[in-house]
Every structure is written in structure tokens, then in C-alpha cells.
Amino acid sequence: MRKSINLKGNKGFRLLLIYERMNKGEVLNKDSLSKEFNVSLKTIQRDFNELRIYLREIYPFEIETIIKYDRKLNGYYLKRSEIDWLTKEEVLIISLILLGSHSLAKNEITSLINKLKKHITYYNKKHIENIISDDFDKYISFISNGKMLQSIWKLTEYITNREIISFKYKLFENNIYNIVKPVSILFRNYHFYLIAYTIVEDKEELQIFRIDYIEEVRLIGEKFYIPYSNKFSNSEYRRKLLKNIK
């Protein structure tokens, strides 16, 4: 039979909980922590000191990652390098961009936004949920399949490994079978596209395919080579597209 442990009375649990909360950006008050864990203020003070020592040990060169006390807020917080962590503002912006893109399936967008929200405090999470709730509840996916993340990742592997692939392309009622040399992924107008050279009658032509229309991707078993002078440039291609719009 498993022995029950009083977690709140356990020092290790208390230290981990304090650290986790500060990691999410929470400002912790010594008095309330003392009441919550039923220990003295001195003990909480010691906990902060031990966490400071821990941070010095694991981040010896990062002077930005330290526990600081804020008099106005009457609490302790973790001051950390913004280079390494997502801020509440960044989580909000990324969530809005994702929702506005309509480019992922509902289950994918839900999973992604839930993971993003784990970077921030409970209060900020509620704030962001309040801001995005309407977009989130009424989210409409513009794609026809529900595995965009996996599909895109797999295609990027073929691009990196220069693998020639075949796939079925569902366009309206037609299924068109293609053999292509994949060179890049592009996001534009709510959709992800695969940019690839098609091989028809020994001629190569650059084409774009909506990734959610691509099915049954298979390796041909041959690799391709593109000379550096002909190397595909995503940014150059995007620039040309924008130029055409004007």
C-alpha cells in the first residue's frame, strides 16, 4: 500500500512549487506563502535563499536569472532573460496570430495554445483566455485535413534530405498524381504551401501545392540535386509574389 505524504509539509515540494510559480511569472508574497505552507516567515526566507543559490549554480553566467524582491508589489519574482522565455505579451500575440491564420485544425490550435499558456501565470492565462475566447470558440479551420503539423514536418524532412516524392493532389473532384522535387514550405493567405519542381516529360517546372490537399505522400527512392546557382530562395519567391500583387 502506498504511503501518503503530506506534500504541503514537505520541503522539497514547497521549494519546487515556489520555483514553478516564479517561473510562470507569479509574484510571491512571503506572508501568504508562510500561511499556505504553515511555516514561519524565516523558513520562507530561507527557501528563497536556497533557490537563489540554486540559480547561481545552474545559471552561473546569466546575471539576468535571479530572484528579486519588489517593494511595491510586496513580493518576490524571478527576473529572467527574456531571450529564453516567452512573455505574457508574446503568448498573447502568438495566440492571436495562430487563431487569425485559420491554417491549423481545431485540435492542433487547441493543443498549441494550451502549451503556450503554460508559460504564464494563472492570472495572465485568464486574461489571455478572456481576450481570445471569442476567436477560439468560433475558430474555423480553413484546411481539409487535421494533421497539418505532422504533414509539414514530414515534408521539411524530404526537403532537407532532397528526396523525390510522389503524392495524390486533391483538387476539386480530381485526384492528380505528382512526382516532385520539394524545395520549400510557404505560408500565405491562410494556407501552407509546398513549393516543388514537378517533373513532366523531362521538364522541370516550379509549382505550389496547398499542403492540406496533399495525400498519400511516398518516397520514390531517388534523391535530387540542385546546383547552387539554381538554389530556390523562399524570400525571393515571396518578394516576387508581393510584387505581382501590386
Next chain:
DNA sequence: TTTCGGAAGCCCCAGAGTGC
């Protein structure tokens, strides 16, 4: 600019609990 008060930070000591 100076003074003041509150809180943090640090050090020392003692008691309780635990493992060997």
C-alpha cells in the same frame, strides 16, 4: 537632501524529528 520606518537579509542558537 536628510530622516525615518518598515521589511529584507544575515547570523547564531536551540529544539524537534529522523536515520543509522
Next chain:
DNA sequence: GCACTCTGGGGCTTCCGAAA
């Protein structure tokens, strides 16, 4: 019983914001 850890209390210094 001894050694070790954890915790709380007391006392002192330091820091910092507010008020004069």
C-alpha cells in the same frame, strides 16, 4: 546515543521608499 537536517526565534545590519 549521535549526527544531521529542518525550522523557528532573536538580534543586528542594510536597503529603499516616503515624508519633511
